[in-house]
Amino acid sequence: MAKHFKDLNIRGRKKDARIGVIAGGNSSEREVSLNTGTKIFEALQGSGYLVEFIDLNEISIKRLNSIDIAFLALHGRYGEDGTIQGMLELLRIPYTGSGVLSSSVVIDKIMTKKLLLCEGLPTPPFAIFDTKYPVSAKDMDKKIEQEMGYPVIIKPNREGSTIGVTIVRKPSQLKAGLDEASNHDDLALVEKFIEGRELTSSILGIEPVALPIIEIRPKSGFYDYKSKYTANMTEYIVPAELDEQISIKINDIALKSHRLLQCSAISRVDFILGRDDIPYVLEVNTMPGMTPTSLVPKAAAAAGINFGLLVEIILNHAHLKI
Ligand SMILES: Nc1ncnc2c1ncn2[C@@H]1O[C@H](COP(=O)(O)OP(=O)(O)O)[C@@H](O)[C@H]1O
Numbered sequence: 032m033a034k035h036f037k038d039l040n041i042r043g044r045k046k047d048a049r050i051g052v053i054a055g056g057n058s059s060e061r062e063v064s065l066n067t068g069t070k071i072f073e074a075l076q077g078s079g080y081l082v083e084f085i086d087l088n089e090i091s092i093k094r095l096n097s098i099d100i101a102f103l104a105l106h107g108r109y110g111e112d113g114t115i116q117g118m119l120e121l122l123r124i125p126y127t128g129s130g131v132l133s134s135s136v137v138i139d140k141i142m143t144k145k146l147l148l149c150e151g152l153p154t155p156p157f158a159i160f161d162t163k164y165p166v167s168a169k170d171m172d173k174k175i176e177q178e179m180g181y182p183v184i185i186k187p188n189r190e191g192s193t194i195g196v197t198i199v200r201k202p203s204q205l206k207a208g209l210d211e212a213s214n215h216d217d218l219a220l221v222e223k224f225i226e227g228r229e230l231t232s233s234i235l236g237i238e239p240v241a242l243p244i245i246e247i248r249p250k251s252g253f254y255d256y257k258s259k260y261t262a263n264m265t266e267y268i269v270p271a272e273l274d275e276q277i278s279i280k281i282n283d284i285a286l287k288s289h290r291l292l293q294c295s296a297i298s299r300v301d302f303i304l305g306r307d308d309i310p311y312v313l314e315v316n317t318m319p320g321m322t323p324t325s326l327v328p329k330a331a332a333a334a335g336i337n338f339g340l341l342v343e344i345i346l347n348h349a350h351l352k353i
């Protein structure tokens with residue numbers, strides 16, 4: 032594996048290009064994005080790049096036209112979802128990460144799962160609840176019993192950071208879970224809750240390679256917002272202690288998902304390794320967090336890639352994709 036990592040070298044982009052780190056915005060992950068953006072800004076500045084920090088809330092075409100490259104540090108809708116990527120394509124400003132199509136598909140957990148299934152990649156059984164066509168909790172319960180059984184987990188279709196997510200262990204909790212998800216998106220994803228180990232595989236590079244897998248062990252038992260962003264609330268084991276065969280399988284599924292979904296330069300694929308030894312893909316992230324508690328920097332560090340180099344690898348793959 033190590034032989035691949037050195038292929039992630041940087042092409043030495045000219046340091047006189049003006050780089051705009053775009054972060055913030057109005058999504059529910061604004062704070063996380065500002066944190067990610069600040070870390071990236073500091074790393075680029077430390078490496079001698081000409082860099083400015085742009086809050087998506089204060090963006091204008093004039094401001095965008097003042098930069099040569101956009102380094103996107105956005106999470107959630109209006110950022111991770113293809114919208115800003117479309118604007119940058121029109122303005123012909125190269126940007127980091129995935130393109131319009133990939134970003135808008137991957138932010139959509141349901142679309143992602145449908146595509147994964149088309150390729151025969153494992154993802155937990157699921158049902159969709161659309162608030163525009165409401166069904167009664169009773170009918171929903173019937174569908175769940177038929178198709179997956181309890182417990183289930185209910186998520187808003189296009190959110191992140193475990194926002195709006197509820198574990199539902201019995202039918203009486205179903206309505207509250209659906210209401211919570213519906214606060215964030217018209218579409219709620221009801222998914223079989225998979226008992227097992229939580230793992231994540233990070234994919235990096237133009238010739239994508241998988242970085243060491245991380246096992247995530249939240250002390251509370253649930254990897255929610257607090258467990259994600261509070262120091263010492265979660266134990267991370269990197270590289271995860273896994274049988275070699277399982278490890279190869281997980282990275283293979285992650286790479287296949289990255290390619291299938293046309294991700295570019297960076298992505299992170301979240302898994303639960305079930306008791307049946309099947310690694311189920313929960314979701315893919317095209318703009319994974321880069322905060323001090325974030326996963327991709329930990330995986331990169333385990334591969335000998337420090338934060339500054341990680342940021343430069345992503346930067347050097349910035350380009351227009353349409
Ligand atoms: N089907 C599932 N079975 C078990 N745990 C799950 C399942 N889906 C999600 N989770 C838990 O919820 C967390 C958030 O879910 P995820 O699909 O990764 O959405 P996001 O990170 O975008 O909020 C996961 O990290 C995992 O801890």
Ligand SMILES: [Mg+2]
Pocket residue numbers: 192301314
């Ligand atoms: Mg996730």
